[in-house]
Amino acid sequence: xxxxxxxxxxxxxxxxxxxxxxxxxxxxxxxxxxxxxxxxxxxxxxxxxxxxxxxxxxxxxxxxxxxxxxxxxxxxxxxxxxxxxxxxxxxxxxxxxxxxxxxxxxxxxxxxxxxxxxxxxxxxxxxxxxxxxxxxxxxxxxxxxxxxxxxxxxxxxxxxxxxxxxxxxxxxxxxxxxxxxxxxxxxxxxxxxxxxxxxxxxxxxxxxxxxxxxxxxxxxxxxxxxxxxxxxxxxxxxxxxxxxxxxxxxxxxxxxxxxxxxxxxxxxxxxxxxxxxxxxxxxxxxxxxxxxxxxxxxxxxxxxxxxxxxxxxxxxxxxxxxxxxxxxxxxxxxxxxxxxxxxxxxxxxxxx
Ligand SMILES: Nc1ncnc2c1ncn2[C@@H]1O[C@H](COP(=O)(O)OP(=O)(O)OP(=O)(O)O)[C@@H](O)[C@H]1O
Numbered sequence: 331x332x333x334x335x336x337x338x339x340x341x342x343x344x345x346x347x348x349x350x351x352x353x354x355x356x357x358x359x360x361x362x363x364x365x366x367x368x369x370x371x372x373x374x375x376x377x378x379x380x381x382x383x384x385x386x387x388x389x390x391x392x393x394x395x396x397x398x399x400x401x402x403x404x405x406x407x408x409x410x411x412x413x414x415x416x417x418x419x420x421x422x423x424x425x426x427x428x429x430x431x432x433x434x435x436x437x438x439x440x441x442x443x444x445x446x447x448x449x450x451x452x453x454x455x456x457x458x459x460x461x462x463x464x465x466x467x468x469x470x471x472x473x474x475x476x477x478x479x480x481x482x483x484x485x486x487x488x489x490x491x492x493x494x495x496x497x498x499x500x501x502x503x504x505x506x507x508x509x510x511x512x513x514x515x516x517x518x519x520x521x522x523x524x525x526x527x528x529x530x531x532x533x534x535x536x537x538x539x540x541x542x543x544x545x546x547x548x549x550x551x552x553x554x555x556x557x558x559x560x561x562x563x564x565x566x567x568x569x570x571x572x573x574x575x576x577x578x579x580x581x582x583x584x585x586x587x588x589x590x591x592x593x594x595x596x597x598x599x600x601x602x603x604x605x606x607x608x609x610x611x612x613x614x615x616x617x618x619x620x621x622x623x624x625x626x627x628x629x630x631x632x633x634x635x636x637x638x639x640x641x642x643x644x645x646x647x648x649x650x651x652x653x654x655x656x657x658x659x660x661x662x663x664x665x666x667x668x669x670x671x672x673x674x675x676x677x678x679x680x681x682x
Contacts, residue, residue, distance in 0.1 A: 414479070416442045416443040416444070417440045417441070417442055417443075417476075417478070417479070418441050418442065418443055418477070418478055418494055418579065418581055418621060418622055419440070419441040419464055419475070419476070419477060419478075419494070419496075419581060420438075420439075420440045420441070420474075420475070420476040420479075421437055421438055421439055421440075421460065421463070421464065421473070421474075421475055422438050422473055422474040422475075422476065423436050423437070423438050423472070423473040423474070424436070424437040424438070424460065424463060424470045424472070424473035424474075424475070425437075425470060425471045425472035425473055426456065426459055426460075426463065426468070426470050426471050427471055432646060433455075433456040433459050433646055434456045434459060434460060434463075434470070434646045434647075435645070435646035435647055436473070436646070436647055437456070437460055437473070437643070437646065437647060437648055438473075438648065439641055439648055439651060441464075441581060441622055441624060442622065443579065443621050443622060444608065444609065444621065444622060445622045445623075445638065445639060446603075446604070446607060446609075446622070446623055446625075446636060446637055446638045446639070447622070447623070447624045447625070447637065447638070447639045447640070447641060448624075448625050448626075448627060448632070448633050448636070448637035448639070448640045448641070448654070449461070449624060449625070449626045449627075449640075449641045449643055450626075450627065450628070450633065450640060450641070450642055450643070451642055451643035451644050452644065452668075453628075455643045455644060455645065455646065456643060456646055457585075457626040457643055458585050458626060460643070461498065461583045461585055461624065461626055462498070463475060464496065464583060464624070465496050465497075465498040465583055466482065466496065467498070477493065477494050477496075478493050478494050480493070494579055494580070494581060495570070495579070495580040495581070496580070496581050496582075496583065497567040497568075497580060497581070497582045497583065498567075498582075498583045498584075498585065499560075499563055499564060499567050499582060499583065499584045499585065499587060500563070500585055501585045501586040501587070501589050501590075503551075503556075503559040503560050503562065503563040504563065505551040505559060505562060505563060505566075506551070507550070507551050507552065508550070509550075509551075510547065510548050510549065510550060511538070511543075511546050511547050511548070511549050511550075511551070511554070511562050512531060512534050512535075512547040512548065514551070514562060514566055515534045515537060515538060515562060515565045515566045515569055516530045516531065516533070516534045516569065517566065518566075518569070518571075519533070519569065519571060522571075523571040525571060531547075533569060534547065534565075534569065535547060537565045537568060537569045538561075538562070538565050539613060539614055540565070540568070540606070540612040540613055540614055540616065541561045541562075541564050541565045541568075541602050541606070541612070541613055542561065542598070542602065542613035543558065543561055543562065543565070546558065546562075555595070556590055556591055556595065557591050557592075557595030557596075557598055557599060560587060560588075560591070560595075560599050561598075561599065561602060564587075564599075564602060564603075564606070567582060568580075568582075568606050568619065568620065579621035579622075580619070580620050580621055581620070581621055581622045581623065581624070582606075582620050582622075582623040582624075583623070583624045583626075584603065584623065584624070584625045584626065584627075585626050586626055586627055586628065586629075587599055587600075587603060587625060587627070587632070588600060588627065588629050588631070588632050589628075589629075593631065596629065596631055596632065597631065597635065600631060600632050600635040600636040601635060601636075603623065603625065603632075603636045604618075604635065604636055605618055606618040606619065606620045607620050607622075607623060608620060608621060625637055633654055634654070637654055638653060638654060639651065639652065639653055639654065640652065640653070640654050640657055642657070642664075642665060644664050649662060649664050649665070650662045650664070650665045
């Protein structure tokens with residue numbers, strides 16, 4: 331995955347104000363003051379990207395049924411006739427090359443309010459790249475990204491992003507190794523908000539509880555398991571300044587959130603991703619706040635548990651999109667090449 335390939339020169343969305351000022355937390359002031367390494371810089375760039383986590387599976391979540399279904403052509407036609415006011419992010423005919431490698435060749439899709447979308451496709455087909463373009467970390471060579479109907483050119487700035495918060499949760503979790511969990515989760519607020527530190531600490535504890543973590547505030551990332559790190563990254567992505575006048579909707583972009591986790595830890599993270607969505611409930615049983623999320627994944631369980639709609643990216647284009655349960659019955663020849671395993675995936679257990 332290309333998370334480590336984010337060029338250092340890119341300005342990330344939601345990243346610090348750029349004035350270099352930092353507020354130290356009460357615990358490890360020296361950590362905040364030490365010079366940042368390249369890894370820290372990358373992590374800092376990542377930190378303002380909102381993350382999503384999951385909690386226990388939502389009560390209303392029913393696994394997709396193998397019903398056969400619509401094709402992308404039908405869905406597209408129907409959607410085009412629909413009200414566009416619920417479109418939060420739109421990618422329109424996006425092209426991106428790295429040197430001679432033409433990775434994205436005309437990618438178009440929309441992410442609507444309330445959606446849980448998965449992006450799948452062969453390795454190297456540009457899934458992470460399109461996620462970074464949506465987040466504003468990478469600029470497309472050609473094409474447009476529209477944020478709530480407003481055209482965005484090149485990389486995004488904090489001003490441009492107003493009206494929609496976009497969070498990116500990197501595969502690696504991208505925590506600051508020398509900061510405690512509390513400092514990692516509250517990082518943005520310690521730096522940028524006017525909230526008193528004790529209030530930030532309280533909010534951090536609350537947010538950690540929302541992703542099912544208790545009593546880990548003073549631990550360092552090295553003292554956490556891989557699954558716990560991903561949950562901390564999720565907490566960091568969903569925490570927001572409660573003193574702001576307006577709360578904007580937030581879209582979370584997850585880059586392979588379950589990569590490297592064992593099946594049980596994957597399930598926890600998948601369910602957390604669901605739970606922070608507004609259609610789910612977090613680990614405390616409270617309604618989730620994330621408007622929509624997009625997950626890049628190779629893992630069947632993640633598609634099954636955390637995704638409602640799929641975009642299939644192949645050779646730089648979206649060759650199919652539809653509801654997850656429709657994928658297995660697609661007549662698209664490219665989809666059929668990979669469909670055998672997916673058919674099994676979405677078939678009821680009794681029919682396997
Ligand atoms: N910053 C970059 N500079 C040069 N090449 C890059 C850069 N970012 C990505 N690439 C290349 O673009 C291609 C697509 O990468 P990307 O990570 O988007 O694919 P992916 O579909 O997410 O792959 P995977 O499923 O294996 O993670 C790869 O060949 C990768 O090496």
